Amino acid sequence: MKTLKVDSVQLEFDGRKILQSVYLNCTQGEVIGLLGRNGCGKSSLLKIIFGTLEANYRYVSIDDQFIHKGYHNNRIAYLPQHNYLPAGIEIEKLAKQIVDPQSWAEFTALPLFQRNAGKKIHELSGGELRQLETMLIIHSRADFILLDEPFTHISPIQAEEFKPVIRACAKRKGIIVTDHQYYNILEVSDKVILLADGVTKHINDNSELITYGYLSGK
Numbered sequence: 559m560k561t562l563k564v565d566s567v568q569l570e571f572d573g574r575k576i577l578q579s580v581y582l583n584c585t586q587g588e589v590i591g592l593l594g595r596n597g598c599g600k601s602s603l604l605k606i607i608f609g610t611l612e613a614n615y616r617y618v619s620i621d622d623q624f625i626h627k628g629y630h631n632n633r634i635a636y637l638p639q640h641n642y643l644p645a646g647i648e649i650e651k652l653a654k655q656i657v658d659p660q661s662w663a664e665f666t667a668l669p670l671f672q673r674n675a676g677k678k679i680h681e682l683s684g685g686e687l688r689q690l691e692t693m694l695i696i697h698s699r700a701d702f703i704l705l706d707e708p709f710t711h712i713s714p715i716q717a718e719e720f721k722p723v724i725r726a727c728a729k730r731k732g733i734i735v736t737d738h739q740y741y742n743i744l745e746v747s748d749k750v751i752l753l754a755d756g757v758t759k760h761i762n763d764n765s766e767l768i769t770y771g772y773l774s775g776k
């Protein structure tokens with residue numbers, strides 16, 4: 559089992575400190591839930607791990623080997639917060655490019671794929687597109703998966719169907735997931751990390767989410 563380590567991340571925008579002491583570990587087989595208020599730096603952190611945002615300082619490694627760009631060699635895959643798939647392409651064609659051949663049977667068995675295989679991306683609803691984007695990333699070749707707001711735009715019933723897929727995927731991959739639907743994050747995650755004031759706080763008891771001012775407690 560490989561371990562992704564993220565240590566000592568520092569990020570500033572225009573002299574404003576966003577991240578200053580960020581530390582987390584994710585081993586294949588684990589789902590790490592990342593929570594935090596709007597603008598605290600969750601998306602920035604995922605981009606830094608993936609390699610598309612330069613930090614002022616960061617140490618990212620897999621099995622203690624320093625990783626400069628997580629996206630090289632399919633080591634890390636990333637679901638961005640906003641839609642990323644090209645509109646005019648047929649879903650089955652796109653899936654063949656992204657999905658790991660070993661996960662093809664599992665992916666094509668998904669009702670979401672079976673209903674839409676012959677359609678083009680722009681023919682999907684916002685929620686269907688979000689689910690497809692997430693499923694493609696989850697079934698990609700990468701050992702580690704970063705998901706930025708996969709539950710946003712997903713109806714409650716579909717979120718329920720979706721959580722077991724994330725859990726099943728975590729049997730062979732490490733997953734870091736963030737979303738404002740914190741109850742889904744609490745349910746799907748093995749460990750929860752709160753990002754507040756630029757620092758990661760490892761949450762052992764959900765009441766700490768109130769103590770640290772993430773939940774109101776009312």
Ligand SMILES: Nc1ncnc2c1ncn2[C@@H]1O[C@H](COP(=O)(O)OP(=O)(O)OP(=O)(O)O)[C@@H](O)[C@H]1O
Nearest residue numbers: 571572576594595596597598599600601602603639
């Ligand atoms: N390219 C940029 N230039 C300047 N400031 C930026 C840039 N990108 C993000 N920021 C700022 O950095 C902070 C962190 O942004 P980020 O998108 O990482 O937060 P977030 O926790 O993902 O927020 P949300 O939950 O609202 O999506 C915010 O205050 C944002 O305004």
